[in-house]
Amino acid sequence: MNQRVQCKNQTTGNDEIALGATKITLGSLQLTWLYQSDDITMLSLQLYGLLMSKMIQEGIRPDVIDASLFRYTKRWIHEDEEGSPSTHEENYQREIIETVETLLSNQIEVLPCKLLFEMLRSAILLEASTKCRYGFENRIGRQLIEATVEDLLTPFQGYACEVQYDTECVKRILKAFYSNYTCSDQSGLIKVADLIDDFLTVVAKEFDLNKDTFMSLLKLSAAASNDLHRTSDGMYHAIDVYLNKHKYHLTESERDEVCQLLDCNRMSSKACRHAAQNERLPLRMVVQTLFVGQLQLRDAITSRIGDSENGSQKEEMTLVGDGCNGEDARMEMEKIDSKVMVLEKECLLMKRHIETGVGEKRRKGVWKKLKRKFGCVISMTDCDCQVNKKVHP
Incomplete structure (x- = not known):
């Protein structure tokens, strides 16, 4: 079951443990039996x-103890059985999961x-005590770096396959992770941000x-990405998926509200x-991304011109697939500056349209005008690009 557990024969200093009228001799007890046999789970x-x-x-290794505790839990808590357990069975299972949590190692x-x-899923479904659930969440948070998306989804799957996402539970797990993360390397932080x-x-x-x-989940993603050198492409992709799935019952103002947490300045050019x-x-988000895209292009051109003038680059400068010299690049930058000024005016104009509730027909007209002005003439059916969600400099 657990590949990390290695079987070794161990004994303790005492020869036996007295459990009422039952005596178990440890001198001949093999740990292989302890976590591989079903005898002890009975x-x-x-x-x-x-x-x-x-x-x-008596100092038995924590990995052996924890492996046995997990097997005992699986022996007595059957989540896949048809029908709901009786009240007596549910109470007994709740007592089991709470007892197991107190015996688990904190390593x-x-x-x-x-x-x-x-x-943790068993504890949630059985409505175990808060102390019990928090104990599992804290252990998970301390080693969240090894978790997968499927793992993070596990606690929220109910008996009847309904899904109830407990954002507070995810917050507590993240809090436990950040409270115990002491490594100076950001790779672990980036991995968890990608996971979210x-x-x-x-x-x-x-x-x-x-x-x-x-x-609420978007806020967790934004908080996980703070002070990290990574793009917001992952959040953008999630928002795009949500808007597509819920496009028929979200109003324009609700879509705008969903996009408020997206930082366009951290999005990649793609x-x-x-x-x-x-x-x-x-529309407001489209204008912002257009504006950021133009600024990124202008900054790139400025950087290339500076490098060319300093002699750091001797090859011919390439811009948008066409070769051009420094003078051509300056002219192109002037055009971009002009476009940015026009874009700022368009942004103000569209903001007024949005605030005054312009009709859908007018909205589409402004959309097409904006696309023609900035060369965005490719339809969505022609653009099947996929955003790379994990782009790190």
Whole structure:
């Protein structure tokens, strides 16, 4: 089951453990039996809890203890059975998961993150105590770097396949991760930020996911990306998926509200090009991405001209697929500056249109005019580009 667990024969200093009238001799107890045999999982919770507590006191390895605890949980908690458990069974299962949580080791990576997520799911479904659920969340958060999107989705899958995303649960897991992350390398932080973006993209496909819940998850993604050298392409992709899935019941103002958390200045040039032709986005967001895209191009040209003048580049400068010299580049930059000025005016004009509630016909006219003015004449059916969600400099 757990590839990290290695079988070794161990004994403790004591020869036996007394459990009421039951005596288990440890001198001949092989740990292979402890976590591979079903014998020990047949014990009642009271006997099993006493046995595990004594073995922890005797210094048995945490990986062996935790592997046995997981097997005991799977033995008594059957989430895949048809029908709901009786009240007595549910109470007993709740007592099991709460007892198991208190016996689990707090060491990192003793039990794989995937198995901890499964235990958290059981605790949520059984409505275990807050202390129990927080205990699992804290252990998960401390090793969140090894989690996958499928793992992060696990706690929110109900008995009848309904999905209820608990944003507070995700927040607590993230808080535990950041509170315990002490590495100076940002790779772990970037990996978790990517994980949240991937999680967002998956849940955005859920038709029943309401706007407020999705925005709460967007805020988590934005917080996870703070102070990191990474693009906001992942968040843009998730928003695009959500707008496409919910395009028939989101108003223009609601779509604009969803996009407010997206930082266009952190989008890559490829994402900006895609967004500029994305008719699912509100007009204000399209204008912003066009503006950012023009500024990125202008900055690139300015940088190339400076390098050319300093003699750092001797080859002929290339711009938009066509060769051009420094003078041509200056002329092109002047044209871009002119376009940016026009774009700023268009932005103000469209903002007035949005605020005054211009009709759909007028909206489409302004859209087409904007696309002609800035050369965005390719339709969405012709543009099938996919945004790279993980672009790091």
